[in-house]
Amino acid sequence: MNAMRNRIRGALLAAGRGIWLSIVALAGSATLFVCALCSLALIPLGIGLVTTPYVLDLVRTYANRRRLLAVTWCDVRIPVPYRAFPKDLRPGFTGQVERTTLMLKDPATWRDIQWLFVDMTAGQVLLLLAGTLMILPVEGFLLAAGLWRVYTDNRYWYTFVPVDSQATGLAAAALGVVFFLVGMAVGDRLLRLHFVLARVLLAPTQEEELARRIDRLTETRHEAVDTAASELRRIERDLHDGAQARLVAMGMNLGTVEALIEKDPAQAKKLLAAARASSAEALTELRDLVRGIHPPVLAERGLGDAVRALALRLPVESEVRVELDGRADAAVESAAYFAVSEALTNAAKHSGADRVWVDIHHADAMLRVSVTDNGRGGAAVGAGSGLSGIERRLGTFDGVMAVSSPAGGPTMVTMEIPCVLS
Template sequence: MSQLNAIRTRVRGVPRTAGRSIVLSFASLAGSLTLFVWAVLSIACVPLGIGLITTPYVLNLTRRHALRRRLLAATWCGVRVPVPYRPFPGDLRTGVVGQVERTSLMLKDPATWRDLRWLMVDMTAGYLLVTLAAALLIYPVEGFVLAAGLWRVFTDDRYWYGFVPVDSQATGLAAAALGVAILAIGLLASEPLLRVHFLLTRAMLAPSQEEELVRRIDRLTETRHEAVDTAASELRRIERDLHDGAQARLVAMGMNLGVVEALIEKDPAQAKKLLAMARESSAEALTELRDLVRGIHPPVLAERGLGDAVRALALRLPVEAEVLVELGGRADAAVESAAYFAVSESLTNVVKHSGADRVQVDVRHVRGALRVCVTDNGSGGAKVGGGSGLSGIERRLGTFDGVMAVSSPAGGPTMVTMEIPCELS
């Protein structure tokens, strides 16, 4: 029964797989071939000066083409291809001088030459793979048409379908039988061929082990400095909150108690009032200390884990919130803390900036990584570096070699996906 269901699923997926193969074959031949020719001509014209202006635009188009293929690889076949492009410095100049600098930086980036190498492979071997996948699913249709007696439409004499000469109804049925065999092969081979296509893409676009190690070291060095700066900033915030909040209230309470000590015999009524004020100050100071401790490391996170801590966050939101948690254990305390505060900042952004009335938080452990998705139905338009706090979340996750992706088209919805590599206990 299960095998029959699997066959039905594959048959239903024929139009989808064929459509994907056709899209990829067009992108591989027309897109990759065009971009490769443009890129080669533009780079060849760099010594003439023209290429200094055109090369950044052409290479940007190439990168977008490669990024779209990475996205299709992840969504269609679950093949993840890293994005190792070096970021441009923040002080990059504009105008002609800026274009020259961009050209120099892009040509020095090893990922640029991997893109060009991939274009060559994609318009040859990549094209053949997806074309074969499409042909195995589309070509059998012709055999079924011939079996219906329509072979006379193609020719009055004899029509060849594969190795079958069709000139009668019997040979038309033989063509249909051949079409069934080809379709069976296509059902078995089309999806693996698509996956091989994307694995070939990853082999061409992914950095070598040495390059990945260098990039990882650079990233860890950068995130280490950011973590030190963040820790120092957090200590200054705690010191400021203690000085302006709980410490001030405790000083005032001590002064009130000193006055009470002096008035306890002379003016008992006034002493009672001051004692009541001191009690209120102590309660307010205790509340502020609890809030401060919760901001450093929430007790519910330490006692109940990330799932319950996120649920507690959602209960305090002024919008409708849904929390889905699928965790088979607990991550390290530092990873849980980073994920908790990343979710907290994301939910704060939802309340402050999105205008949403509903938010969903999905927490799960997938393929060796803690993945958290925060989705709202707000107005969209969120982006990293736009003053919405997303840059801080990215830096926090980067300390643990984590990543963040933001999908926020104009009009919404907004989805912030965060991943931190970790294992659950």
């Protein structure tokens, strides 16, 4: 009974969304399609050079809104394929000309315009079908209830059934039941098919996706090389200023002990104690340095236990849930570990949270990690922030990061890294 109730509710929801979106699509897509064509036609006159960037920006915003509805309503993900503009665009009319040229050279622009036309034609048909299949039964029931008597002078056609008597009214109601059952079966599928059709036109082609991935990998590889060089300099500096300095001091103390051991045994004993303390501190610093490069617990017990150990050292209450059937490559585990470490550090230092949740699992050849806190929110990815460092670290492995942090919280940092488990 509950399953049937949920099925009817889902079909009615799909119908309502289909009708609402058909109105929006008919008005929005048609208007933007005409405006885009007019603006492009006015480019030779110079007017279009000014208007085209604004019109195409509206088209992109409209398309991105449809992408959001696709993933929210039907879990259909449509990647955003637009090329980024260079940061050194000149101001004024010259900049507008450059911006127009760059937009027209972007294949995604022309796919957007094609999609606008398809959205107000074939896409419109799918939306209307999803909606009318659940509305037609109401009309059939009204005709069976006696509405057919209003049309005494002319025969009323309910789809392909002529209604001019109570018997034909009941036939209309029976047909309405059929429409209702068909709507329950295919209403949500028609809505999903509408978004799948949009994905065919709005998503980047395989060649473009491959080119973008190569560009991203090239960029992240350069960042990885820079990060590795910076890390090596940090290790060298830590060794020079920490353990090495203590070992030098310990050697000098031992040399002094050697000279004083017969003349002043008491002083020699104090210097030996100081040397022993220096050796212990040097050993601690070396262990901390090694832990910063690759924590022993990560190598020995895997990502789950390493993250649990991180959480135990937090000054706030934490909960870690791990569902892994094996282990990823050492490099992937290390990247995930330090990404989680940075996210937990940010939560403890900046969010004002008193509780943190960490979830780690593997599905669809993807390692997924989420770090959530109940702090004040407002976290954002920006230059120099810890979140930017996480993004660069994950990008080395073709991974991605998403941040949801509305004002007032909560903050959720979600990370995904493609990998397989051993």
